[in-house]
Each structure stands twice: as C-alpha cells, then as structure tokens.
Amino acid sequence: MSxxxxxxPKHILHITNALDPASLIGKHVIGFLxxxxxxxxxxxxxxKPLEIHxxxxxxxxxxxxxxxxxxxxxxxxxxASDGFRRPAKIxxxxxxxxxKKYEVPNNEKLPQHNGKLWHDKLTCIGLRLxxxxxxxxxxxEDTEKAWDEFCLYCGTFIATDxxxxxxxxxxxxxxxxxxxxxxxxxxxxxxxxxVLRCK
Numbered sequence: 001m002s003x004x005x006x007x008x009p010k011h012i013l014h015i016t017n018a019l020d021p022a023s024l025i026g027k028h029v030i031g032f033l034x035x036x037x038x039x040x041x042x043x044x045x046x047x048k049p050l051e052i053h054x055x056x057x058x059x060x061x062x063x064x065x066x067x068x069x070x071x072x073x074x075x076x077x078x079x080a081s082d083g084f085r086r087p088a089k090i091x092x093x094x095x096x097x098x099x100k101k102y103e104v105p106n107n108e109k110l111p112q113h114n115g116k117l118w119h120d121k122l123t124c125i126g127l128r129l130x131x132x133x134x135x136x137x138x139x140x141e142d143t144e145k146a147w148d149e150f151c152l153y154c155g156t157f158i159a160t161d162x163x164x165x166x167x168x169x170x171x172x173x174x175x176x177x178x179x180x181x182x183x184x185x186x187x188x189x190x191x192x193x194x195v196l197r198c199k
Contacts, residue, residue, distance in 0.1 A: 018157035028087035072136020092128035123155035
C-alpha cells in the first residue's frame with residue numbers, strides 16, 4: 001500500500017532566501033568536501049577562492065548524509081583533484097524536485113505504517129560540470145528523523161552565510177545536548193553502583 005506524506009511546515013521550498021543555484025553557472029569548481037555541511041570551493045580567476053555550503057532541510061549531525069548522483073560525484077572529485085591546474089566550469093545549475101519511494105522503517109509510535117511504501121517529495125540541487133552528459137543531483141537522508149517522522153529523504157539548499165551560522169549553532173546545540181545526556185547517564189550509573197555497594 002502506498003502512503004502519501006503530508007506537507008511539512010518547514011519544507012525546503014519555503015526557504016526562499018537560500019542562494020539560487022543558477023548563480024553558480026560560469027564559475028569553476030576547484031575543491032569539494034563531502035562532509036556536513038557539504039561544500040564546494042569555486043574560483044573564476046586567480047583571486048581568493050569562494051566556498052559555498054549546502055544545508056540540509058532538517059539540519060545535520062551524525063545521522064545526516066548527503067547523496068550525490070554517481071556521475072556528479074565523480075565530476076566533483078575530479079575537479080577537486082585537478083584544482084587550479086584544470087578547474088571544471090559549472091555549465092548548468094538549478095533547483096529540482098524529486099519523489100523518493102522507500103519502505104517505512106519500524107516505528108513503535110505508529111506501527112500501523114511499518115513496512116508500507118512511503119513517498120517523500122523533496123527539493124534537490126542539480127549541477128552539471130563541463131564533461132558531464134547530464135545534470136546530477138544532490139539531496140539528503142536523515143535517519144534520525146526517519147524514525148520519528150518517516151522523513152527518510154530530505155531536501156538540500158545552498159546556504160547563505162547567515163543560514164550557515166544557524167546550521168552550525170544548531171549542530172553545536174545538538175552536540176552539547178548529546179554530551180550532557182551522556183554525562184548524566186554516566187553519573188546515574190555511578191550513583192546506582194554506589195547505592196548497591198552500600199547495601
């Protein structure tokens with residue numbers, strides 16, 4: 001049975017102040033870092049390189065991963081290895097929308113959906129570099145959110161400096177909360193062991 005995902009209030013299409021991918025056309029890729037946030041280093045001349053970052057619809061962290069079409073990944077990796085010696089020009093770039101189909105992961109809160117087919121509509125960024133026959137797309141997957149909201153796939157956008165700061169602050173906040181939880185768990189375990197020794 002196919003289940004349709006209800007529109008989410010913070011869908012990526014509503015991030016209207018993200019950078020327009022079309023603004024990258026004509027620029028040259030000289031670096032590529034496959035991390036969170038995903039980044040490209042661009043240069044139109046010998047001037048100071050420009051770094052752009054891709055944000056994820058639901059933020060990021062240890063459970064977030066970017067997915068890139070194989071032919072685009074190959075072109076980006078080659079551009080990064082060639083660097084200034086042979087920079088790869090971006091000849092097409094735009095926002096695309098795709099629908100991804102997958103089986104719903106097991107979820108105790110909504111077991112009636114377990115195993116059903118789900119459709120996630122998401123926004124992705126398309127890039128085509130010189131030498132590529134067709135455009136390739138970048139999107140994301142957030143396995144942490146998938147367990148709670150059945151949102152396995154999620155959109156990407158090119159972040160402005162302000163959005164990048166917000167992404168980094170959110171990531172730091174989540175990391176701080178995670179460390180705090182680990183510390184609390186360790187303290188509780190020590191307390192429990194102390195009580196057991198006293199008996």
